Amino acid sequence: xxxxxxxxxxxxxxxxxxxxxxxxxxxxxxxxxxxxxxxxxxxxxxxxxxxxxxxxxxxxxxxxxxxxxxxxxxxxxxxxxxxxxxxxxxxxxxxxxxxxxxxxxxxxxxxxxxxxxxxxxxxxxxxxxxxxxxxxxxxxxxxxxxxxxxxxxxxxxxxxxxxxxxxxxxxxxxxxxxxxxxxxxxxxxxxxxxxxxxxxxxxxxxxxxxxxxxxxxxxxxxxxxxxxxxxxxxxxxxxxxxxxxxxxxxxxxxxxxxxxxxxxxxxxxxxxxxxxxxxxxxxxxxxxxxxxxxxxxxxxxxxxxxxxxxxxxxxxxxxxxxxxxxxxxxxxxxxxxxxxxxxxxxxxxxxxxxxxxxxxxxxxxxxxxxxxxxxxxxxxxxxxxxxxx
Numbered sequence: 347x348x349x350x351x352x353x354x355x356x357x358x359x360x361x362x363x364x365x366x367x368x369x370x371x372x373x374x375x376x377x378x379x380x381x382x383x384x385x386x387x388x389x390x391x392x393x394x395x396x397x398x399x400x401x402x403x404x405x406x407x408x409x410x411x412x413x414x415x416x417x418x419x420x421x422x423x424x425x426x427x428x429x430x431x432x433x434x435x436x437x438x439x440x441x442x443x444x445x446x447x448x449x450x451x452x453x454x455x456x457x458x459x460x461x462x463x464x465x466x467x468x469x470x471x472x473x474x475x476x477x478x479x480x481x482x483x484x485x486x487x488x489x490x491x492x493x494x495x496x497x498x499x500x501x502x503x504x505x506x507x508x509x510x511x512x513x514x515x516x517x518x519x520x521x522x523x524x525x526x527x528x529x530x531x532x533x534x535x536x537x538x539x540x541x542x543x544x545x546x547x548x549x550x551x552x553x554x555x556x557x558x559x560x561x562x563x564x565x566x567x568x569x570x571x572x573x574x575x576x577x578x579x580x581x582x583x584x585x586x587x588x589x590x591x592x593x594x595x596x597x598x599x600x601x602x603x604x605x606x607x608x609x610x611x612x613x614x615x616x617x618x619x620x621x622x623x624x625x626x627x628x629x630x631x632x633x634x635x636x637x638x639x640x641x642x643x644x645x646x647x648x649x650x651x652x653x654x655x656x657x658x659x660x661x662x663x664x665x666x667x668x669x670x671x672x673x674x675x676x677x678x679x680x681x682x683x684x685x686x687x688x689x690x691x692x693x694x695x696x697x698x699x700x701x702x703x704x705x706x707x708x709x710x711x712x713x714x715x716x717x718x719x720x721x722x723x724x725x726x727x728x729x730x731x732x733x734x735x
Contacts, residue, residue, distance in 0.1 A: 410424065472511045490561075500578065619632065
């Protein structure tokens with residue numbers, strides 16, 4: 347990105363492009379900086395030449411380590427000095443770990459390591475699908491991370507899967523990991539990898555493998571724990587005293603869709619990393635990536651089966667709701683039929699005609715009541731026999 351900025355058109359003091367007086371040499375304003383140039387790109391609606399807020403800021407650097415011959419070198423390294431030392435050594439590289447960097451710090455790092463501005467923009471915004479891109483000698487790998495959220499009971503508002511992002515800049519002598527969210531912490535990965543010197547000898551791509559392997563292993567853990575939630579939900583739905591609310595099924599399906607967006611798009615980048623046409627990844631590391639690809643394929647199969655199962659559970663629950671509504675309507679209709687007997691007979695005698703049967707009988711009133719009760723009991727037994735009541 348530095349070379350691209352230095353080869354741009356000359357600018358005036360307010361940041362506008364101008365032609366140089368002699369038509370050849372590029373002129374730069376005294377206050378020009380890559381931070382301001384990147385700010386103008388990411389915030390085109392802001393004021394021209396606006397500076398970022400001054401003052402102390404939180405550093406996004408979590409760890410910066412120099413590795414020579416597969417071993418971490420002692421001492422506290424700044425990312426610029428570590429890169430110079432790695433370039434002087436034949437088998438050296440830098441692993442710079444960042445957590446949610448801001449624009450200013452990311453732009454400074456990009457100027458030091460020669461990162462492309464488009465990749466830097468993606469790393470700052472952190473709203474990307476899993477992908478693999480190449481900018482010159484630097485590969486840019488985007489991973490979506492996922493973590494299962496423990497909960498005592500699944501409700502219509504439960505957060506089941508937490509997602510984040512890890513972005514990797516992989517160059518000849520460095521790997522920069524940019525982490526967003528806490529779904530996948532990389533400190534355990536660094537600790538385990540530093541105990542495997544033979545793997546670190548393969549350089550930055552070995553680190554890229556270890557991080558990708560950790561992300562996919564978390565996918566497997568999430569998939570296994572999602573299966574437990576689905577078993578509980580399935581048991582509740584198909585129980586005789588079914589009381590599972592449809593909102594809970596929709597909530598789990600929504601969380602599964604979020605998990606699916608992290609898992610499914612990663613298939614293509616991993617395929618590109620394992621193909622023999624890819625000469626950037628060492629042959630031995632490609633074998634490790636193929637193992638990660640196998641684990642990802644297993645997760646993809648699980649996610650697809652969960653999606654189908656959730657659709658079946660949802661359809662079954664909707665069918666149960668329809669049956670329950672039909673049963674309620676039959677009960678209402680049966681009681682209405684029983685009540686209609688009393689209403690009809692009482693309505694006939696309420697017409698107040700002078701000549702009506704049983705008006706002059708001594709026991710006419712109790713006889714009519716007994717007749718209405720007998721008809722009602724007969725209808726009740728008939729409805730009970732046909733499971734209407």
